[in-house]
Amino acid sequence: MKEKNNLKAWLYLLPAILFLGVFMLYPLIDVLIYSVEENYASIARTYTGVGLGNFRKVLSDELFIQALKNTFILVIITVPVSTGLSLLIALGLSAIKPLKKAFQTIYFLPYVTNTLAVGLVFMILFDKTEYTRGLVNLLLGTDIDFIDGGYWTKMLVTCLYTVWIVMPFKILILTSALASVNQDYYKAARVDGASSARIFRKITLPMISPTVFYLIITGFIGAFKAYSDEVALFGTNLNAAGMNTIVGYVYDMLYSDTGGQYGNAAAAALILFAIVFTITYINLKFSRNKVQYM
DSSP states (O other): OHHHHHHHHHHHHHHHHHHHIIIIIHHHHHHHHHHHEETOBTTTTBOSEESSHHHHHHHTOHHHHHHHHHHHHHHHHHHHHHHHHHHHHHHHHHHOOTTHHHHHHHHHHHHHSOHHHHHHHHHHHHOOOSSOOOHHHHHHTOOOOTTTSOHHHHHHHHHHHHHHHHHHHHHHHHHHHHHTSOHHHHHHHHHTTOOHHHHIIIIIHHHHHHHHHHHHHHHHHHHHTOOHHHHHHHOSOHHHHTOOOHHHHHHHHHHSTTOOOHHHHHHHHHHHHHHHHHHHHHHHHHHTTTOOOO
16 A cells, blocks of 8 residues: 555656756756866867866856856845845835735836836936936936946946845735734733834744745845846946856857857856855755744
C-alpha cells in the first residue's frame, strides 16, 4: 500500500519535475558548459579549450565592473528604502477606515502599469531638453541634467524609479499581513498601557516578520535582475550612459553589435547567480533568530 502511494505521489510530481528539468535544470547545465568553453565560435560551434578564461575576461572587463557597481548600489539603496516606505504606507492604510480600498487601489496602480510607460513619465519629469528644464527642475528651481548629466544624478533617478515600481506590490502584501494580525494582542497591549511605538516593536513587527523577510529576499533578487528599468530611462545603450547592470551586460554579450560572446555571457550569468545565492543564503541564516513563524 505504501509503495502504491509513493508511486502516485511521483506521478503527481512528474509534470512539475519535467517542467523544472526542461526550463531550469537543462538551461543551467548549458550555461555551465558555455562558461568553461574558451573562445567559443557560435557559427562553427567550436572552442579552443576548457578552463576559466571566460571568468577572467569578465572580471577584468571595465564594463562588467561598472555594471557590477551599478547593480550593487541599486540593491543597497532601493531594497531597504522601498521596504521601509512600503511598511510605513501599509501601516497608514491599515489605520484608515473610510476609502481604505480606494487608497489601496491607487497605490497598486504603478504595479500594473507598463514599466516602459512609467519610464516615459519619469523621462518627462526629469529630462532636460533644449525646450524645457523638466518638471522636477521647474518645481525645485534648479537646472540639473538628471538623464544625461553626472553619474549620481542618473543613479538618483534610477533609484527613485525602481522604488516607485516595486513599492505597490510590497504595500499590498504588507497590508494583507497587517490585516491578519490577531487584534486581541493589540487590545491586551492597550490595556497594559503600551505606547504605539512599543506595540509596533513588540507585536506588529514580530508578527509580520515572515512577510517582511520574504519581501527583502525577493527585493534583493529582483534588484539584482534589474535591466528594463534602466532601458526605460536611458535607452538601450546603457554602457554609453554608464548605467548598465549585470543582466544588461549579459544581454550585450549575446545580442549587441559586439555580441555572440556566449562564453562571457554565461560566465557573467553564473557570477550573478553566485552573488544572489550567497546573499540569499546569508539572509536565510540571519533570519533564523529574527523571523518568528507562527
